[in-house]
Amino acid sequence: MTRFLTLALLCGTALAQLPDAPVPAGVRFSDYATPSMRQPEPRSHKPLWALAGVVAFDTVAGLYDAHETTHGLHDGSGYVEGNPWLIGTHPSYRALEARNVLQMGLAATPGLLSWAWRRKPLAWAFLVGPVVDGVKHLQGARAWVALEK
Numbered sequence: 001m002t003r004f005l006t007l008a009l010l011c012g013t014a015l016a017q018l019p020d021a022p023v024p025a026g027v028r029f030s031d032y033a034t035p036s037m038r039q040p041e042p043r044s045h046k047p048l049w050a051l052a053g054v055v056a057f058d059t060v061a062g063l064y065d066a067h068e069t070t071h072g073l074h075d076g077s078g079y080v081e082g083n084p085w086l087i088g089t090h091p092s093y094r095a096l097e098a099r100n101v102l103q104m105g106l107a108a109t110p111g112l113l114s115w116a117w118r119r120k121p122l123a124w125a126f127l128v129g130p131v132v133d134g135v136k137h138l139q140g141a142r143a144w145v146a147l148e149k
Contacts, residue, residue, distance in 0.1 A: 043115070047123035051111045054130040055104060061137035062100035066093055068144040079147060082140065100137070107133045 070093045072079055080089035086102075087095040111126035 043118055044120060047111070047115050047120060047127070050124070050127055051108060051115065051130075054127050054134070055108050058104045058107070058130040058134035058137070059100075061134035061141070062097070062104065065137035065141040065144075066096040066100060068141040069096055072144040072147055075148065077147065082143075103133055104130060 069081060069091075073081065073090055081087065081091055081096075084091075085099070087099050091099075107129035110129065111123055114120075114122035114126055
């Protein structure tokens, strides 16, 4: 019995001397939280306004390209559309605009999704898609203008 009491006394004093779990000073939960546990950063509207601007540029360039292509195809010169994807070699104005809207949507969707998912650097990077599409429209329209001269 004395052995049991001695063992209980030793265990009791050993357990009583254990310190609480140490906590370093100045440590916050956010220092150890993963990005999915943190609050999302506030959504800035600047990338959305920039996306609206490049989509407007792409739309105007597409309208100009469709106008010049339609004039070039119907003047009897025998030329055909250089990009027949989805519309053939002698498309109508509506077919050209439908394809332009589809291409613009494909180019602008990654930027819009990046903005919606609060990935600001990606939203800025994906603005290049509609700009490149608009520049290609301007190149195509200028080629038709050069053929008409």
